[in-house]
Amino acid sequence: MAFQKAVKGTILVGGGALATVLGLSQFAHYRRKQMNLAYVKAADCISEPVNREPPSREAQLLTLQNTSEFDILVIGGGATGSGCALDAVTRGLKTALVERDDFSSGTSS
Structure with a gap:
């Protein structure tokens, strides 16, 4: 009886640990993907000159x-x-x- 409880507890703890590891790895992959989307390459130069003074x-x-x-x-x-x-x-x-x-x-x- 005690052995069955120990086995059940071990399975539950092991399953929880496995689910946590898989969830964290998926979350880390998602974060890396989002970080890559957040960066945009800046243009080398502006094609049109910027007029700093508004017209009269x-x-x-x-x-x-x-x-x-x-x-x-x-x-x-x-x-x-x-x-x-x-x-x-x-x-x-x-x-x-x-x-x-x-x-x-x-x-x-």
Whole structure:
């Protein structure tokens, strides 16, 4: 009777240890795979020069007047409007953003 209990206990402990080792090895494999996905190779150089200074208000108004059609017109340059306009531009859409005041003037922080 005592021998059977000892065998059952040994089997349970051994099975638990085996399950733990297999689970940890799978987890380690998953983590290595995720780490490889997290890294992105940086571009060697930027193809277009970055314009650090925004165009003047007059230049922006001329662009709005002289362009016959936009894909998207965003009304309001707050946090949401600016984010929507940025998203549209990064998707390659011709985007116009209009704001009554200065950009983000009505946004509270």
